[in-house]
Amino acid sequence: CSDYPNRKSHVPDCVILTPKDVSELRWMPTSCSYRLIHEGKPLPDWHHLISGDKTLIHDRGASIMGRTLSEEALFDPDDAD
Numbered sequence: 636c637s638d639y640p641n642r643k644s645h646v647p648d649c650v651i652l653t654p655k656d657v658s659e660l661r662w663m664p665t666s667c668s669y670r671l672i673h674e675g676k677p678l679p680d681w682h683h684l685i686s687g688d689k690t691l692i693h694d695r696g697a698s699i700m701g702r703t704l705s706e707e708a709l710f711d712p713d714d715a716d
Contacts, residue, residue, distance in 0.1 A: 654672070657670060657673045658673055666679075681694075681695045
């Protein structure tokens with residue numbers, strides 16, 4: 636989601652992370668930046684807040700870019716006739 640002000644209208648079950656509620660979201664992966672900061676752990680050197688480069692995560696192969704599908708691209712059996 637990159638339309639932050641309107642994300643709940645696009646994805647009603649979107650989880651909005653804030654420093655206040657991240658401690659309650661134990662299901663977040665251990666690599667989650669919000670979780671790392673909450674736990675007092677350092678961010679990886681490729682993180683854009685550390686490196687200043689938003690593409691470094693992709694260059695290092697640390698992102699999920701190219702390895703996932705949008706739920707909109709998946710087949711819905713209810714649509715089959």
